[in-house]
Amino acid sequence: MDETNNYQNLHQAALGQRFLVKKVDIQGELKRRLLDLGFVQDSVIEVLRASPLGDPTSYRVAGTVIALRKEESQLIYGEVITS
Numbered sequence: 001m002d003e004t005n006n007y008q009n010l011h012q013a014a015l016g017q018r019f020l021v022k023k024v025d026i027q028g029e030l031k032r033r034l035l036d037l038g039f040v041q042d043s044v045i046e047v048l049r050a051s052p053l054g055d056p057t058s059y060r061v062a063g064t065v066i067a068l069r070k071e072e073s074q075l076i077y078g079e080v081i082t083s
């Protein structure tokens with residue numbers, strides 16, 4: 001069974017929400033880069049703001065602000081958490 005069906009993707013989280021990462025479904029160099037930046041299982045991501053046209057969106061992870069395109073954030077799965 002595909003465990004990603006049980007979670008929503010990061011792109012679906014609303015501005016201001018916090019998101020608990022459960023799976024990064026990206027391959028290759030981009031996956032390594034995201035893991036190095038802190039997008040690892042059980043990390044908490046805060047959705048900060050979207051650009052004026054809606055893409056990319058900025059996120060706070062491990063004390064750093066990172067902007068991801070929709071295509072990338074749709075492949076990061078987890079759940080919205082409350083404070």
